[in-house]
Amino acid sequence: MKLNLKISLLALLLPTLLLLASCEKKNNSSFQASAIIEGTAIKVAAQTGGYLLHVNVEEGEEVESGDTLAVVDAEKLGYQLAQIQASLDELNVQHRLATTNLRRAQEDYDYAKTKYERYRDLVEKNAASQQTLDDLKIVHDRATTALESAKQSLQALGSKEKGLAAQGKLLQRQINDAMVKAPISGTITTKFYDAGETIPPNAPVVEIIDLAKMWTKVYVSETYLPHIKIGQTAQVKIDGTSQTLSGTVTWISSKAEFTPKNILTPESRTALVYAVKISIENPDRILKHGMPVSIIL
Template sequence: MHGTREGDTMKLLPRTPEPSRIFLAAAVACAVACAEKPPADHVRVSGQVEATDVHVAAQVGGRLIELRVAEGDRIRAGDVVARLDEADAQLAMARARADREQAEAQLRLLLAGARVEDIRQAEAQLATTESDVRAAEVELAAAEADVDRFEALLASNSGSRRQRDDAVTRRDVAKARAQGAGDRVRAARETVARLRAGSRREEIDAARARVAAAAAQIATWDKAIADATVTAPIAGIVADKLADVGELLQPRAAILLLTDLDHVWANVYVVEPVVPRLRLGQPATLFTDAGGPGLAGTVSYISSRAEFTPRNVQTAEDRSRLVYRVKVSVNNAAGTLKVGMPVEAEIPFADGAR
């Protein structure tokens, strides 16, 4: 019974002619071979568009009083995009200028030296103190003579002890007065010498340092006033507005995001066997999903390190491969490409590269 059923089953199965099976196998093998064989003269890879983003900010803090651009505006490098309140900086500038003028006046005074009238006055005071010295010396000499006379009288019992003591007291007072007059003479002479010599070098150097410090303060506030006017560092499109008029901003706080769409590039990823056949500066063409002839570009960067394909590129199988990043730069003055746009790059192999 089992043998009969098996024989019946064999009869029911269709038989493929031997030549047909051979042709089918050959066709499948050929199709597989054709599908796996890449083009011999170029490579076509996918990636996305990127561009230079610049956060435009003021170097100083303050209240934003004017914003001259809106999202989507195209601006040129050097265009004024915003202004901050500079009233506090202007007040500080006025104070710094007053300090500099005071320091400069003090320096001029030191460089000019003493006035002739001051020197004459000092010389007159010196002459007066010298006269006081001479008078004190005469008084001292008289007092000493009195002491000697009363000592002699006392010795001969012709005078009193009290007279002698009074004479000694007058002598001591005259001596102290003469000594004080001599000290005033020395001080007066030093004053005259100082006025005639003028200011010391250290005093002049200190005055010049104060002038320099005031000038530095002026330069600092001058820069702060200039920095309150914010200009665009590059030409591009205003991609995002990050602050509104009236906000109080910290120093270096971003006001807007500027994107340079005129010079964009695409980061594409190629497998290792293709890398030796690429060269910097060689032509490449970018294609968007909209079709068309594509945009001409050049290979501006070839990575020297392998990496896994980014997750936003192709399939999970492709993301598991080790690839090399290649940068294709394009002149996008027409604005065709946008940041984040998926593209495909067709890169012909360099001449002579194998």
């Protein structure tokens, strides 16, 4: 009787023990997924359009930040800038003349005002004629008008000077932008134009990818997400070789999303997953943009 009871209890507990063992194995197993390596790709544009004088790089060439990649012909812009500078020089002369005229107008106004006020006091005391005061009033009003006109002329010249200076700065910026420089250090992956071609403004001339620091994304189900932490080390295996690199989890999405169609995992696809970004140092340039790899966490 006791033997039969033990057998019955064992039969009841066996499925539970097998389930616990299965969960423990699953929790201890590592996460593995296929991914595509990506780099920071920048299309470097020529903000100034025109005739392309030089393209100083070729595809596959390494460049440093600040290197001159291409040069657009800016000769016409230089002529326009010289014309603006000549206009500014002329305005400078006019500004000095207007300043002199304003000073004279101010002196004439002060003299006319003083004389008018003096004769006005004399007329009140019956020591001067009203006709003389009326004549001085006319002179005073004319001096006032001339002073206001001199002030407005000087102000107008100042506004023109500011406008021309702004045009000059814009032209100088366009001339500077004719020198297409590398915004980052990296590798030239694509060259869109060659020397001798005419390019429109803001057209990309080359594409640069920083191969020294690569990254990829894997998509993790909510059941495995608690096992992944920021700063966690990831193994990066290059498909078709025995090489393995080390990566670091640098970002975990806080929002669930549907699994992208181009993402394949050994596990069964789940409805919702979380994106995990893994950054990989690539000093020897082993990894390439678009290279398939296997990620193990």
